[in-house]
Amino acid sequence: MTELSTDIIIQGCQPISGTIQAGGAKNSVLKLMAAAILAAGQTHITNVPDISDVQTMAEVLRQLGVAVTLEQSALTIDTSTVTSYVAPPELVNQMRASIAVLGPLLGRFHQAQVAVPGGCKIGERQLDLHFSALEALGMQYHTDTVYIHASAPQGLKGAPVNLSFPSVGATENLMMAAVLAEGETVIDNAAREPEIVDLADYLVAMGAQIKGAGTPQIRIIGVRQLKPVAEYQTIGDRIVSGTFLVAGALLGGPLTVEGIKPAHLAAALDKLISMGVTVQAKENSITVFRERPLIPQNIQTLPFPGFPTDLQPQFMVLDCLAKGQALVAENIFENRFQHVRELQQMGAHIKTQGHFATVEGVEQLQGAIVQSSDLRGGAALVLAGLVAKGQTRVTNTEHIDRGYERLTEKLSALGATLTRAGWRTAG
Numbered sequence: 001m002t003e004l005s006t007d008i009i010i011q012g013c014q015p016i017s018g019t020i021q022a023g024g025a026k027n028s029v030l031k032l033m034a035a036a037i038l039a040a041g042q043t044h045i046t047n048v049p050d051i052s053d054v055q056t057m058a059e060v061l062r063q064l065g066v067a068v069t070l071e072q073s074a075l076t077i078d079t080s081t082v083t084s085y086v087a088p089p090e091l092v093n094q095m096r097a098s099i100a101v102l103g104p105l106l107g108r109f110h111q112a113q114v115a116v117p118g119g120c121k122i123g124e125r126q127l128d129l130h131f132s133a134l135e136a137l138g139m140q141y142h143t144d145t146v147y148i149h150a151s152a153p154q155g156l157k158g159a160p161v162n163l164s165f166p167s168v169g170a171t172e173n174l175m176m177a178a179v180l181a182e183g184e185t186v187i188d189n190a191a192r193e194p195e196i197v198d199l200a201d202y203l204v205a206m207g208a209q210i211k212g213a214g215t216p217q218i219r220i221i222g223v224r225q226l227k228p229v230a231e232y233q234t235i236g237d238r239i240v241s242g243t244f245l246v247a248g249a250l251l252g253g254p255l256t257v258e259g260i261k262p263a264h265l266a267a268a269l270d271k272l273i274s275m276g277v278t279v280q281a282k283e284n285s286i287t288v289f290r291e292r293p294l295i296p297q298n299i300q301t302l303p304f305p306g307f308p309t310d311l312q313p314q315f316m317v318l319d320c321l322a323k324g325q326a327l328v329a330e331n332i333f334e335n336r337f338q339h340v341r342e343l344q345q346m347g348a349h350i351k352t353q354g355h356f357a358t359v360e361g362v363e364q365l366q367g368a369i370v371q372s373s374d375l376r377g378g379a380a381l382v383l384a385g386l387v388a389k390g391q392t393r394v395t396n397t398e399h400i401d402r403g404y405e406r407l408t409e410k411l412s413a414l415g416a417t418l419t420r421a422g423w424r425t426a427g
């Protein structure tokens with residue numbers, strides 16, 4: 001089988017500056033798409049990024065009988081005729097976030113059959129918190145080698161749920177089931193990410209009764225029926241924004257990202273300032289520039305509002321070029337250092353031990369052929385290529401295309417020199 005893949009080839013050290021749009025948040029819009037299942041009818045979601053994960057979630061919904069179209073960054077979703085409750089392995093294995101249909105299918109239809117998501121590159125990605133939370137509302141389930149078979153034969157009843165870890169996905173699945181459950185659900189130790197608040201706002205627009213999203217305790221009173229939202233705009237993508245801001249910090253800027261709320265990136269912006277980067281925040285945009293050497297900063301990833309794990313690889317590149325030593329602690333995922341060996345290929349001095357990485361800054365990185373293993377690690381390698389001496393070829397860029405819309409075009413528009421090089425493997 002011939003497989004077409006494309007590498008990204010970067011000529012390093014080209015100054016970049018200018019203004020770029022954040023685009024809609026991948027980790028919100030995928031859940032808004034799933035939440036549309038909760039009501040019959042047509043809804044429009046705008047500020048939708050054109051990325052492969054959105055295409056995959058659209059395919060999952062189509063498998064359920066939902067009509068989905070994406071045109072000019074806007075989704076039209078019609079859930080009038082849901083004819084199936086099955087999310088098949090070939091789609092779930094492409095994208096673990098497909099598990100987000102579990103809660104809404106249970107909420108509206110009291111049944112769901114979702115393929116067991118494969119483990120992924122950055123960690124085990126258990127679902128135990130999803131299952132125990134939904135069981136508290138009355139879900140019964142069993143898993144075979146392919147599927148999670150879930151149902152709520154007595155319907156769903158609200159209940160108090162204390163999450164042992166503020167899991168984003170578990171909080172979202174629980175919210176989407178609880179909005180149609182009978183009675184009140186109180187979620188303690190809930191995830192507080194901006195994407196949780198966006199999902200809650202979308203559900204409230206559908207007629208749900210939710211209070212406290214964005215705080216550790218979310219209270220939901222179930223209603224009998226929800227209605228589709230006529231039109232809803234997704235929040236800006238804070239991780240894509242943070243990735244571009246790191247590009248500006250690496251090369252000096254000034255670089256402005258528009259369509260993002262600075263409050264969604266507070267921990268990352270504080271870290272940039274501590275690294276010697278000038279940050280100017282306005283209501284819906286952030287500008288960075290740097291005129292002094294990078295100062296090394298320790299990084300420890302935490303649930304929101306702590307430093308986001310999804311920006312750990314990108315910020316590690318900054319530490320690779322800072323004057324001194326920094327310690328990076330990856331506390332959220334157990335295997336999120338796969339970009340390290342590639343950065344070492346480029347001359348970075350990094351030592352890892354378990355979930356710690358010690359970074360010794362170097363004068364300059366050297367261009368090399370490096371391999372993306374996951375979405376954010378791949379983005380970090382592109383950033384390293386932008387600042388490295390000579391040419392860098394980043395392979396397996398399909399990982400990057402899952403979450404970055406037109407990355408090469410957007411960086412080229414800022415002055416970077418990078419292209420895509422297609423190649424074929426005869427299989």
Ligand code: EPZ
Nearest residue numbers: 027097125126127128129130167168169170310332333375
């Ligand atoms: C979401 O993943 C994001 N993905 C991730 O972004 C992000 O890194 C993560 O939240 C943390 O912010 C989407 O929203 C699609 P979790 P999710 O449940 O929901 C463990 C990206 O690059 N855990 O908060 O899976 C889990 O294994 C991606 O855009 C359990 O043990 O995150 C992980 O170690 C990567 N049992 C940790 O908790 C469970 O039942 C955080 O997981 C659930 C999670």
